[in-house]
Amino acid sequence: MKLITAVVKPFRLDEVKDALKSAGVAGITVTEVQGFGRQAGHTEVYRGTEYQVDFVPKARIELVVDDDDVANLVSVITEAAKTGKIGDGKIWVTSVDSLLRIRTGEQGPDAV
Amino acid sequence: MEGNTAWVLVSAALVLFMTPGLALFYGGMDRSRNVLNMLLMNFWCLLIIPVLWVAFGYSLAQAPFENSLIGGFDNAFLKDMTITGEDGGFGLLVVAFLGMLAVITPALISGAVADRMKFSAWAIFAPVWMLLVFVPVFKWVYGGWLYERGSLDFAGGTAIHVNAGIAALACVYVLGKRKGWPKEGQPPHNMPMVMLGTGILWLGWFGFNAGSALAANGTAIQAFMNTFLAAAAAGLAWAVVERIRDGHFTNLGAASGIVAGLVAITPGAGFVAGMSPIWIGLIAGVICCYAVGLKSKIGYDDALDVVGVHFVGGLVGSLLIGFFSDPDFFGTDVMAGIFYGGGAKLLVEQAIANGATIVYSFAVTFALMLILKATIGVRVDEEVEVGGLDQALHAETAYNN
Numbered sequence: 001m002k003l004i005t006a007v008v009k010p011f012r013l014d015e016v017k018d019a020l021k022s023a024g025v026a027g028i029t030v031t032e033v034q035g036f037g038r039q040a041g042h043t044e045v046y047r048g049t050e051y052q053v054d055f056v057p058k059a060r061i062e063l064v065v066d067d068d069d070v071a072n073l074v075s076v077i078t079e080a081a082k083t084g085k086i087g088d089g090k091i092w093v094t095s096v097d098s099l100l101r102i103r104t105g106e107q108g109p110d111a112v
Numbered sequence: 113m114e115g116n117t118a119w120v121l122v123s124a125a126l127v128l129f130m131t132p133g134l135a136l137f138y139g140g141m142d143r144s145r146n147v148l149n150m151l152l153m154n155f156w157c158l159l160i161i162p163v164l165w166v167a168f169g170y171s172l173a174q175a176p177f178e179n180s181l182i183g184g185f186d187n188a189f190l191k192d193m194t195i196t197g198e199d200g201g202f203g204l205l206v207v208a209f210l211g212m213l214a215v216i217t218p219a220l221i222s223g224a225v226a227d228r229m230k231f232s233a234w235a236i237f238a239p240v241w242m243l244l245v246f247v248p249v250f251k252w253v254y255g256g257w258l259y260e261r262g263s264l265d266f267a268g269g270t271a272i273h274v275n276a277g278i279a280a281l282a283c284v285y286v287l288g289k290r291k292g293w294p295k296e297g298q299p300p301h302n303m304p305m306v307m308l309g310t311g312i313l314w315l316g317w318f319g320f321n322a323g324s325a326l327a328a329n330g331t332a333i334q335a336f337m338n339t340f341l342a343a344a345a346a347g348l349a350w351a352v353v354e355r356i357r358d359g360h361f362t363n364l365g366a367a368s369g370i371v372a373g374l375v376a377i378t379p380g381a382g383f384v385a386g387m388s389p390i391w392i393g394l395i396a397g398v399i400c401c402y403a404v405g406l407k408s409k410i411g412y413d414d415a416l417d418v419v420g421v422h423f424v425g426g427l428v429g430s431l432l433i434g435f436f437s438d439p440d441f442f443g444t445d446v447m448a449g450i451f452y453g454g455g456a457k458l459l460v461e462q463a464i465a466n467g468a469t470i471v472y473s474f475a476v477t478f479a480l481m482l483i484l485k486a487t488i489g490v491r492v493d494e495e496v497e498v499g500g501l502d503q504a505l506h507a508e509t510a511y512n513n
Contacts, residue, residue, distance in 0.1 A: 044299055045359075046300060046364050048405050049405075049408065
Protein backbone atom coordinates (compact mmCIF):
# COMPACT_ATOMS: atom_id res chain seq x y z
CA MET A 1 0.00 0.00 0.00
CA LYS A 2 1.12 3.52 -0.75
CA LEU A 3 0.08 6.97 0.41
CA ILE A 4 -0.16 9.45 -2.43
CA THR A 5 0.09 13.05 -1.28
CA ALA A 6 -0.56 15.78 -3.83
CA VAL A 7 -0.31 19.54 -3.22
CA VAL A 8 -2.17 21.31 -6.00
CA LYS A 9 -3.65 24.66 -6.93
CA PRO A 10 -6.98 25.05 -5.13
CA PHE A 11 -8.85 25.90 -8.32
CA ARG A 12 -7.82 22.55 -9.83
CA LEU A 13 -9.16 20.58 -6.86
CA ASP A 14 -12.55 19.81 -8.42
CA GLU A 15 -10.93 18.52 -11.61
CA VAL A 16 -8.54 16.32 -9.62
CA LYS A 17 -11.39 14.95 -7.52
CA ASP A 18 -13.52 14.17 -10.60
CA ALA A 19 -10.61 12.54 -12.39
CA LEU A 20 -9.81 10.35 -9.36
CA LYS A 21 -13.47 9.34 -9.05
CA SER A 22 -13.56 8.40 -12.71
CA ALA A 23 -10.42 6.34 -12.15
CA GLY A 24 -12.28 4.35 -9.50
CA VAL A 25 -10.87 5.85 -6.32
CA ALA A 26 -13.29 5.38 -3.41
CA GLY A 27 -12.13 8.18 -1.13
CA ILE A 28 -9.68 11.02 -0.65
CA THR A 29 -8.83 13.44 2.17
CA VAL A 30 -8.43 17.15 1.36
CA THR A 31 -6.84 19.86 3.50
CA GLU A 32 -6.46 23.57 2.85
CA VAL A 33 -2.79 24.36 3.33
CA GLN A 34 -0.40 27.21 2.64
CA GLY A 35 3.26 27.34 1.86
CA PHE A 36 5.80 28.51 -0.64
CA GLY A 37 7.78 26.92 -3.41
CA ARG A 38 9.31 28.33 -6.55
CA GLN A 39 6.11 30.33 -7.07
CA ALA A 40 6.99 32.20 -3.83
CA GLY A 41 4.36 34.63 -2.54
CA HIS A 42 2.86 37.76 -3.95
CA THR A 43 2.62 41.44 -3.16
CA GLU A 44 -0.50 43.28 -2.01
CA VAL A 45 -0.78 47.08 -1.95
CA TYR A 46 -2.96 48.91 0.55
CA ARG A 47 -3.06 52.71 0.46
CA GLY A 48 0.18 52.68 -1.47
CA THR A 49 2.05 50.50 1.03
CA GLU A 50 3.28 47.13 -0.23
CA TYR A 51 2.78 44.01 1.85
CA GLN A 52 4.64 40.82 0.96
CA VAL A 53 2.47 37.70 1.32
CA ASP A 54 4.93 34.81 1.59
CA PHE A 55 2.55 31.86 1.78
CA VAL A 56 0.36 30.78 -1.09
CA PRO A 57 -2.85 28.79 -0.47
CA LYS A 58 -2.86 25.22 -1.82
CA ALA A 59 -5.01 22.11 -1.53
CA ARG A 60 -3.40 18.95 -0.16
CA ILE A 61 -4.96 15.67 -1.31
CA GLU A 62 -4.16 12.40 0.41
CA LEU A 63 -5.19 8.91 -0.58
CA VAL A 64 -4.02 5.38 0.27
CA VAL A 65 -3.95 3.02 -2.72
CA ASP A 66 -2.81 -0.42 -3.81
CA ASP A 67 0.76 -0.62 -5.08
CA ASP A 68 -0.45 -1.57 -8.56
CA ASP A 69 -2.57 1.58 -8.92
CA VAL A 70 0.10 4.12 -7.94
CA ALA A 71 1.55 4.87 -11.34
CA ASN A 72 -1.84 5.30 -12.99
CA LEU A 73 -3.31 7.50 -10.25
CA VAL A 74 -0.23 9.74 -10.09
CA SER A 75 -0.60 10.37 -13.79
CA VAL A 76 -4.34 10.99 -13.39
CA ILE A 77 -3.65 13.61 -10.74
CA THR A 78 -0.86 15.16 -12.76
CA GLU A 79 -3.06 15.49 -15.82
CA ALA A 80 -5.96 17.03 -13.88
CA ALA A 81 -3.86 19.44 -11.82
CA LYS A 82 -1.53 20.65 -14.56
CA THR A 83 -1.83 24.20 -15.88
CA GLY A 84 1.76 24.44 -17.12
CA LYS A 85 2.36 27.55 -15.05
CA ILE A 86 4.57 27.97 -12.01
CA GLY A 87 2.94 26.79 -8.77
CA ASP A 88 1.16 23.68 -10.06
CA GLY A 89 2.38 21.77 -7.01
CA LYS A 90 3.95 18.39 -6.26
CA ILE A 91 3.00 14.76 -5.81
CA TRP A 92 4.89 12.33 -3.62
CA VAL A 93 4.37 8.69 -2.72
CA THR A 94 5.24 7.02 0.56
CA SER A 95 4.91 3.46 1.83
CA VAL A 96 2.15 2.65 4.27
CA ASP A 97 2.80 0.00 6.95
CA SER A 98 -0.76 -0.74 7.96
CA LEU A 99 -4.32 0.31 7.23
CA LEU A 100 -7.57 -0.33 9.11
CA ARG A 101 -11.20 0.44 8.27
CA ILE A 102 -12.68 1.47 11.60
CA ARG A 103 -16.27 0.39 10.92
CA THR A 104 -15.59 -3.18 9.82
CA GLY A 105 -12.16 -3.90 11.23
CA GLU A 106 -10.88 -4.85 7.73
CA GLN A 107 -7.10 -4.52 7.49
CA GLY A 108 -4.42 -4.08 4.83
CA PRO A 109 -5.36 -3.91 1.12
CA ASP A 110 -8.95 -4.92 1.96
CA ALA A 111 -9.36 -1.61 3.74
CA VAL A 112 -8.28 0.51 0.76
CA MET B 113 -41.66 73.69 11.45
CA GLU B 114 -42.93 70.12 11.45
CA GLY B 115 -40.87 69.49 8.35
CA ASN B 116 -37.74 70.77 10.04
CA THR B 117 -38.39 68.58 13.06
CA ALA B 118 -38.94 65.52 10.91
CA TRP B 119 -35.74 66.02 8.91
CA VAL B 120 -33.51 66.71 11.91
CA LEU B 121 -34.95 63.70 13.77
CA VAL B 122 -34.05 61.46 10.84
CA SER B 123 -30.66 63.16 10.44
CA ALA B 124 -29.77 62.61 14.09
CA ALA B 125 -30.51 58.90 13.76
CA LEU B 126 -28.42 58.76 10.55
CA VAL B 127 -25.48 60.38 12.34
CA LEU B 128 -25.73 57.91 15.20
CA PHE B 129 -25.35 55.11 12.66
CA MET B 130 -22.05 56.61 11.51
CA THR B 131 -20.22 55.50 14.65
CA PRO B 132 -20.96 51.77 14.12
CA GLY B 133 -20.11 52.40 10.46
CA LEU B 134 -16.80 53.93 11.45
CA ALA B 135 -16.19 50.95 13.75
CA LEU B 136 -16.61 48.55 10.80
CA PHE B 137 -14.50 50.78 8.52
CA TYR B 138 -11.66 50.75 11.04
CA GLY B 139 -12.32 47.19 12.26
CA GLY B 140 -11.97 45.69 8.81
CA MET B 141 -8.67 47.50 8.30
CA ASP B 142 -7.40 46.28 11.65
CA ARG B 143 -5.96 42.84 12.29
CA SER B 144 -8.24 39.94 13.16
CA ARG B 145 -6.82 39.63 16.66
CA ASN B 146 -7.62 43.26 17.52
CA VAL B 147 -10.88 43.89 15.66
CA LEU B 148 -13.12 43.63 18.73
CA ASN B 149 -10.97 46.10 20.62
CA MET B 150 -11.39 48.51 17.72
CA LEU B 151 -15.16 48.03 17.62
CA LEU B 152 -15.46 48.57 21.35
CA MET B 153 -13.33 51.72 21.33
CA ASN B 154 -15.96 53.16 18.99
CA PHE B 155 -18.95 51.74 20.83
CA TRP B 156 -17.50 53.04 24.09
CA CYS B 157 -18.05 56.54 22.72
CA LEU B 158 -21.69 55.58 22.11
CA LEU B 159 -22.01 54.64 25.77
CA ILE B 160 -20.21 57.39 27.64
CA ILE B 161 -20.52 60.49 25.45
CA PRO B 162 -24.35 60.83 25.36
CA VAL B 163 -24.47 60.80 29.16
CA LEU B 164 -21.75 63.44 29.47
CA TRP B 165 -23.17 65.45 26.60
CA VAL B 166 -26.53 66.10 28.27
CA ALA B 167 -24.90 66.54 31.68
CA PHE B 168 -22.33 69.24 30.76
CA GLY B 169 -21.17 68.90 27.18
CA TYR B 170 -23.96 70.61 25.31
CA SER B 171 -24.24 73.50 27.73
CA LEU B 172 -20.48 74.14 27.73
CA ALA B 173 -20.37 73.84 23.94
CA GLN B 174 -23.29 76.14 23.16
CA ALA B 175 -25.00 78.05 25.95
CA PRO B 176 -24.99 80.94 26.45
CA PHE B 177 -24.49 81.74 22.79
CA GLU B 178 -22.78 85.11 23.50
CA ASN B 179 -19.75 83.54 25.21
CA SER B 180 -16.81 83.44 22.84
CA LEU B 181 -14.48 80.93 24.53
CA ILE B 182 -16.62 78.42 26.41
CA GLY B 183 -20.28 78.11 27.35
CA GLY B 184 -21.62 77.77 30.85
CA PHE B 185 -24.00 75.62 32.81
CA ASP B 186 -27.27 77.28 31.72
CA ASN B 187 -28.50 74.11 30.05
CA ALA B 188 -26.56 71.60 32.14
CA PHE B 189 -28.54 68.42 32.86
CA LEU B 190 -31.00 69.51 30.15
CA LYS B 191 -32.20 72.44 32.24
CA ASP B 192 -34.91 74.33 30.34
CA MET B 193 -34.68 71.89 27.42
CA THR B 194 -38.23 70.58 27.20
CA ILE B 195 -40.91 69.93 24.61
CA THR B 196 -43.31 72.29 26.35
CA GLY B 197 -41.35 75.47 25.51
CA GLU B 198 -42.03 77.90 22.67
CA ASP B 199 -39.84 75.95 20.27
CA GLY B 200 -41.92 72.80 20.71
CA GLY B 201 -38.84 70.83 21.71
CA PHE B 202 -36.67 71.73 18.68
CA GLY B 203 -33.91 72.83 21.08
CA LEU B 204 -33.97 69.41 22.69
CA LEU B 205 -33.71 67.86 19.25
CA VAL B 206 -30.65 69.99 18.50
CA VAL B 207 -29.05 68.72 21.72
CA ALA B 208 -29.57 65.18 20.45
CA PHE B 209 -28.30 65.96 16.92
CA LEU B 210 -25.15 67.68 18.19
CA GLY B 211 -24.71 64.85 20.71
CA MET B 212 -24.33 62.43 17.79
CA LEU B 213 -21.47 64.62 16.49
CA ALA B 214 -19.93 64.60 19.97
CA VAL B 215 -20.02 60.77 19.92
CA ILE B 216 -18.24 60.29 16.62
CA THR B 217 -15.55 62.95 17.08
CA PRO B 218 -13.45 61.13 19.72
CA ALA B 219 -14.30 57.83 17.98
CA LEU B 220 -12.42 59.11 14.90
CA ILE B 221 -9.20 59.07 16.94
CA SER B 222 -9.45 55.34 17.67
CA GLY B 223 -8.10 54.43 14.24
CA ALA B 224 -4.75 56.04 14.99
CA VAL B 225 -4.16 54.29 18.31
CA ALA B 226 -5.20 50.84 17.04
CA ASP B 227 -3.40 47.65 18.12
CA ARG B 228 -1.62 48.98 21.19
CA MET B 229 -3.61 51.33 23.47
CA LYS B 230 -4.85 50.11 26.84
CA PHE B 231 -8.64 50.04 26.87
CA SER B 232 -8.72 51.55 30.36
CA ALA B 233 -6.71 54.50 29.05
CA TRP B 234 -9.07 54.91 26.09
CA ALA B 235 -12.09 54.66 28.40
CA ILE B 236 -10.85 57.75 30.22
CA PHE B 237 -9.30 59.51 27.25
CA ALA B 238 -12.42 59.59 25.06
CA PRO B 239 -14.81 61.37 27.46
CA VAL B 240 -12.16 63.69 28.93
CA TRP B 241 -10.99 64.64 25.44
CA MET B 242 -14.60 65.33 24.45
CA LEU B 243 -14.98 67.80 27.34
CA LEU B 244 -11.51 69.40 27.22
CA VAL B 245 -10.93 69.60 23.48
CA PHE B 246 -14.07 68.98 21.43
CA VAL B 247 -16.37 71.17 23.55
CA PRO B 248 -14.25 74.38 23.57
CA VAL B 249 -13.32 74.12 19.88
CA PHE B 250 -16.94 73.47 19.02
CA LYS B 251 -17.88 76.60 20.94
CA TRP B 252 -15.23 78.70 19.17
CA VAL B 253 -16.39 77.53 15.75
CA TYR B 254 -20.14 77.66 16.41
CA GLY B 255 -20.89 80.92 18.19
CA GLY B 256 -17.49 81.69 19.67
CA TRP B 257 -14.56 83.86 18.61
CA LEU B 258 -13.75 82.02 15.38
CA TYR B 259 -17.39 82.30 14.35
CA GLU B 260 -17.43 86.00 15.16
CA ARG B 261 -14.36 86.57 12.98
CA GLY B 262 -16.30 85.15 10.04
CA SER B 263 -14.71 81.74 9.47
CA LEU B 264 -17.04 79.10 8.07
CA ASP B 265 -17.54 75.49 9.09
CA PHE B 266 -20.89 74.12 8.00
CA ALA B 267 -20.97 70.67 9.57
CA GLY B 268 -17.67 70.23 11.37
CA GLY B 269 -14.61 70.20 9.12
CA THR B 270 -12.60 72.26 11.59
CA ALA B 271 -14.49 71.46 14.80
CA ILE B 272 -14.61 67.72 14.16
CA HIS B 273 -12.22 66.42 11.52
CA VAL B 274 -9.23 68.76 11.82
CA ASN B 275 -9.72 68.68 15.59
CA ALA B 276 -9.83 64.88 15.91
CA GLY B 277 -7.21 64.40 13.18
CA ILE B 278 -4.53 66.52 14.83
CA ALA B 279 -5.43 64.98 18.22
CA ALA B 280 -4.79 61.57 16.66
CA LEU B 281 -1.30 62.75 15.74
CA ALA B 282 -0.64 63.88 19.32
CA CYS B 283 -1.85 60.50 20.60
CA VAL B 284 0.47 58.44 18.42
CA TYR B 285 3.47 60.55 19.37
CA VAL B 286 2.88 59.74 23.06
CA LEU B 287 1.82 56.15 22.40
CA GLY B 288 4.71 55.19 20.14
CA LYS B 289 4.89 52.84 17.19
CA ARG B 290 3.35 49.41 16.98
CA LYS B 291 5.81 46.57 17.40
CA GLY B 292 7.35 45.81 14.04
CA TRP B 293 6.04 48.92 12.28
CA PRO B 294 6.80 49.88 9.57
CA LYS B 295 8.95 46.87 8.69
CA GLU B 296 6.32 44.18 9.21
CA GLY B 297 3.23 44.30 7.04
CA GLN B 298 -0.13 44.67 8.73
CA PRO B 299 -2.70 44.53 5.95
CA PRO B 300 -6.48 44.78 6.51
CA HIS B 301 -8.03 41.55 7.77
CA ASN B 302 -11.51 41.99 6.29
CA MET B 303 -11.98 44.24 3.27
CA PRO B 304 -15.72 43.50 2.84
CA MET B 305 -16.18 44.87 6.38
CA VAL B 306 -14.33 48.05 5.33
CA MET B 307 -16.62 48.47 2.32
CA LEU B 308 -19.75 47.95 4.42
CA GLY B 309 -18.51 50.51 6.93
CA THR B 310 -17.84 52.94 4.08
CA GLY B 311 -21.40 52.54 2.83
CA ILE B 312 -22.82 53.14 6.29
CA LEU B 313 -20.63 56.22 6.71
CA TRP B 314 -21.75 57.66 3.39
CA LEU B 315 -25.41 57.06 4.27
CA GLY B 316 -24.98 58.57 7.71
CA TRP B 317 -23.11 61.54 6.30
CA PHE B 318 -26.26 62.75 4.54
CA GLY B 319 -27.66 63.26 8.03
CA PHE B 320 -24.41 64.79 9.21
CA ASN B 321 -24.16 67.39 6.44
CA ALA B 322 -27.72 67.97 5.26
CA GLY B 323 -28.97 67.68 8.84
CA SER B 324 -26.58 70.44 9.87
CA ALA B 325 -28.89 72.86 8.07
CA LEU B 326 -31.12 72.17 11.10
CA ALA B 327 -34.02 72.68 8.73
CA ALA B 328 -35.74 71.03 5.80
CA ASN B 329 -34.82 73.76 3.32
CA GLY B 330 -32.74 74.58 0.26
CA THR B 331 -29.49 74.60 2.19
CA ALA B 332 -30.20 71.02 3.30
CA ILE B 333 -30.85 70.04 -0.32
CA GLN B 334 -27.58 71.65 -1.46
CA ALA B 335 -25.64 70.02 1.40
CA PHE B 336 -27.18 66.67 0.43
CA MET B 337 -26.15 67.08 -3.21
CA ASN B 338 -22.65 68.22 -2.21
CA THR B 339 -22.25 65.17 0.06
CA PHE B 340 -23.30 62.92 -2.81
CA LEU B 341 -20.93 64.45 -5.34
CA ALA B 342 -17.81 65.16 -3.28
CA ALA B 343 -17.64 61.57 -1.99
CA ALA B 344 -17.97 60.15 -5.49
CA ALA B 345 -15.39 62.54 -6.96
CA ALA B 346 -12.86 61.89 -4.20
CA GLY B 347 -13.32 58.11 -4.43
CA LEU B 348 -12.81 58.39 -8.18
CA ALA B 349 -9.68 60.52 -7.75
CA TRP B 350 -8.09 58.22 -5.15
CA ALA B 351 -8.86 55.07 -7.13
CA VAL B 352 -7.44 56.55 -10.35
CA VAL B 353 -4.26 57.78 -8.62
CA GLU B 354 -3.69 54.26 -7.26
CA ARG B 355 -4.38 52.72 -10.67
CA ILE B 356 -1.78 54.98 -12.29
CA ARG B 357 0.75 54.92 -9.46
CA ASP B 358 0.45 51.35 -8.10
CA GLY B 359 -1.12 49.49 -11.01
CA HIS B 360 -4.52 48.43 -9.67
CA PHE B 361 -7.96 49.73 -8.86
CA THR B 362 -8.43 48.80 -5.20
CA ASN B 363 -11.33 48.54 -2.79
CA LEU B 364 -9.41 50.29 -0.05
CA GLY B 365 -8.51 53.12 -2.41
CA ALA B 366 -12.15 53.60 -3.38
CA ALA B 367 -13.30 53.45 0.25
CA SER B 368 -10.58 55.78 1.50
CA GLY B 369 -11.33 58.27 -1.24
CA ILE B 370 -15.05 58.25 -0.46
CA VAL B 371 -14.35 58.98 3.21
CA ALA B 372 -11.78 61.65 2.32
CA GLY B 373 -14.36 63.32 0.09
CA LEU B 374 -17.01 63.19 2.80
CA VAL B 375 -14.58 64.75 5.25
CA ALA B 376 -13.54 67.44 2.78
CA ILE B 377 -17.08 68.52 1.89
CA THR B 378 -18.20 68.62 5.53
CA PRO B 379 -17.00 72.19 6.26
CA GLY B 380 -18.31 73.59 2.98
CA ALA B 381 -21.44 71.48 2.50
CA GLY B 382 -23.76 74.45 3.02
CA PHE B 383 -21.57 77.14 1.43
CA VAL B 384 -20.71 75.78 -2.01
CA ALA B 385 -22.85 74.82 -4.97
CA GLY B 386 -22.81 73.77 -8.60
CA MET B 387 -19.69 71.89 -9.67
CA SER B 388 -17.70 73.05 -6.63
CA PRO B 389 -18.25 69.80 -4.63
CA ILE B 390 -16.76 67.82 -7.52
CA TRP B 391 -13.66 70.01 -7.58
CA ILE B 392 -13.37 69.82 -3.79
CA GLY B 393 -13.74 66.02 -3.93
CA LEU B 394 -11.19 65.57 -6.71
CA ILE B 395 -8.63 67.78 -4.97
CA ALA B 396 -9.14 66.13 -1.57
CA GLY B 397 -9.00 62.64 -3.08
CA VAL B 398 -5.63 63.24 -4.73
CA ILE B 399 -4.08 65.09 -1.77
CA CYS B 400 -5.26 62.55 0.86
CA CYS B 401 -4.09 59.64 -1.29
CA TYR B 402 -0.57 61.05 -1.11
CA ALA B 403 -0.92 62.30 2.49
CA VAL B 404 -1.37 58.78 3.90
CA GLY B 405 2.13 58.01 2.68
CA LEU B 406 3.64 60.70 4.90
CA LYS B 407 3.50 58.59 8.06
CA SER B 408 6.18 56.17 6.94
CA LYS B 409 8.35 59.01 5.61
CA ILE B 410 8.07 61.10 8.78
CA GLY B 411 7.82 58.12 11.13
CA TYR B 412 4.58 58.48 13.11
CA ASP B 413 2.54 55.29 13.37
CA ASP B 414 -0.99 56.50 12.62
CA ALA B 415 -2.28 52.95 12.23
CA LEU B 416 -5.39 53.50 10.09
CA ASP B 417 -4.57 56.93 8.63
CA VAL B 418 -6.72 59.23 10.75
CA VAL B 419 -4.25 62.04 10.11
CA GLY B 420 -3.96 61.43 6.38
CA VAL B 421 -7.71 61.21 5.81
CA HIS B 422 -9.45 63.24 8.52
CA PHE B 423 -6.89 65.91 9.38
CA VAL B 424 -5.67 66.49 5.85
CA GLY B 425 -9.12 66.03 4.28
CA GLY B 426 -10.75 68.36 6.79
CA LEU B 427 -8.03 70.98 6.39
CA VAL B 428 -8.12 70.87 2.60
CA GLY B 429 -11.92 71.10 2.57
CA SER B 430 -11.94 73.94 5.06
CA LEU B 431 -9.33 75.98 3.17
CA LEU B 432 -11.10 75.35 -0.13
CA ILE B 433 -14.17 77.18 1.23
CA GLY B 434 -11.93 80.23 0.96
CA PHE B 435 -12.03 79.69 -2.82
CA PHE B 436 -15.47 78.17 -3.44
CA SER B 437 -17.81 79.88 -0.94
CA ASP B 438 -20.76 81.27 -2.89
CA PRO B 439 -23.00 83.71 -0.99
CA ASP B 440 -25.40 83.99 -3.95
CA PHE B 441 -26.92 80.75 -2.79
CA PHE B 442 -26.66 81.05 0.94
CA GLY B 443 -27.21 84.64 1.94
CA THR B 444 -25.12 87.76 2.24
CA ASP B 445 -23.97 87.18 5.83
CA VAL B 446 -21.55 84.59 4.46
CA MET B 447 -18.23 85.79 3.03
CA ALA B 448 -17.54 84.99 -0.62
CA GLY B 449 -14.54 82.90 -1.65
CA ILE B 450 -11.77 83.97 -4.02
CA PHE B 451 -13.53 82.47 -7.08
CA TYR B 452 -16.70 84.41 -6.29
CA GLY B 453 -15.19 87.86 -5.88
CA GLY B 454 -14.60 87.79 -2.14
CA GLY B 455 -10.84 88.15 -2.21
CA ALA B 456 -8.55 86.36 0.23
CA LYS B 457 -10.24 87.51 3.42
CA LEU B 458 -12.26 84.33 3.93
CA LEU B 459 -9.25 82.13 3.16
CA VAL B 460 -7.27 83.98 5.83
CA GLU B 461 -10.07 83.44 8.36
CA GLN B 462 -10.23 79.74 7.46
CA ALA B 463 -6.47 79.49 8.04
CA ILE B 464 -6.76 81.25 11.40
CA ALA B 465 -9.63 79.02 12.54
CA ASN B 466 -7.80 75.83 11.60
CA GLY B 467 -4.49 77.11 12.97
CA ALA B 468 -6.06 77.87 16.35
CA THR B 469 -7.76 74.48 16.40
CA ILE B 470 -4.57 72.66 15.50
CA VAL B 471 -2.49 74.37 18.20
CA TYR B 472 -5.09 73.98 20.96
CA SER B 473 -6.12 70.43 20.11
CA PHE B 474 -2.57 69.14 19.69
CA ALA B 475 -1.32 70.76 22.91
CA VAL B 476 -4.19 69.68 25.17
CA THR B 477 -4.35 66.17 23.69
CA PHE B 478 -0.60 65.75 24.07
CA ALA B 479 -0.80 66.85 27.72
CA LEU B 480 -3.77 64.59 28.42
CA MET B 481 -1.98 61.60 26.94
CA LEU B 482 1.18 62.38 28.94
CA ILE B 483 -0.86 62.52 32.16
CA LEU B 484 -2.52 59.19 31.35
CA LYS B 485 0.88 57.71 30.50
CA ALA B 486 2.34 58.82 33.83
CA THR B 487 -0.61 57.53 35.87
CA ILE B 488 -2.45 54.47 34.55
CA GLY B 489 -0.26 53.94 31.47
CA VAL B 490 -1.45 54.16 27.88
CA ARG B 491 0.14 51.14 26.25
CA VAL B 492 -0.50 47.41 26.60
CA ASP B 493 2.32 44.99 27.47
CA GLU B 494 4.29 43.63 24.55
CA GLU B 495 2.90 40.16 25.20
CA VAL B 496 -0.66 41.47 24.87
CA GLU B 497 0.23 43.43 21.74
CA VAL B 498 1.66 40.34 20.08
CA GLY B 499 -1.01 37.92 21.31
CA GLY B 500 -3.95 40.16 20.49
CA LEU B 501 -5.93 42.76 22.40
CA ASP B 502 -9.31 41.05 21.97
CA GLN B 503 -8.43 38.00 24.00
CA ALA B 504 -6.29 39.77 26.61
CA LEU B 505 -8.40 42.90 27.22
CA HIS B 506 -11.93 41.75 26.48
CA ALA B 507 -11.89 37.95 26.94
CA GLU B 508 -13.45 37.64 23.48
CA THR B 509 -12.24 36.64 20.04
CA ALA B 510 -13.89 37.73 16.80
CA TYR B 511 -13.63 34.55 14.81
CA ASN B 512 -14.11 31.11 16.30
CA ASN B 513 -14.01 28.31 13.81
